[in-house]
Amino acid sequence: MEREKLIKRIEGYDKYVGVTGFRNVKIEDAKGFLDGVRKKTESVSVQFFNANSIAGTEHLYFAALNALKAFESNLNISNSLAVETLLYASAQRQIKKAVELLGINAESSEVAVLVVAETEAKVRETLESISEFVQAIRDDSVIELSSEKFKTIQELFGISELELEAKLEKKGFEKEVLVNLVMEHMALLAIER
DSSP: OOGGGGEEEETTTTEEEEEEEEESOOOSOHHHHHHHHHHHTTTSEEEEEEGGGOOOHHHHHHHHHHHHHHHHTTOOSSSOHHHHHHHHHHTOSOHHHHHHHHOOOTTOOSEEEEEEESSHHHHHHHHHHHHHHHOSEEOGGGTSOOHHHHHHHHHHTTOOHHHHHHHOOSTTOHHHHHHHHHHHHHHHHHHHO
């Protein structure tokens, strides 16, 4: 996956979103870890996710888009864009539950990072700063929906076999269908607000 493709402009919001992944991350204290990163990246929104619970880059981009829409419409639950992206990515209304489902902890060794900033250059700069701070192997493939993550994500989002089969039009496209169903669950959160 090319790094250039991991930064996208969000049309209508004059914002850029970047995602990346890390392997072999060492987190002793999640709160201390997050505080350390946020001190280095104060002017942008940064959110970390347990990569094992992420269904690909589309999952994170869609979370960022919905979070931006929530702020624009004054329907946000959190005062922080970063936390709002976590809520949408997890399809949860409660921050505690969202953190339990997708947040990082001492066991998180594969981590996904989402950055929202005013410019593409600021996203790049922030991702570089995070890379230096994390001191782990940058590996964007940890974000992608793998066969190993499939069942975990299906269970996390409460997607039944029946729901999956109903949307599956052709064998071999199970991953794409699961990603679409995850995004549907995220979209339902926006409608429920």
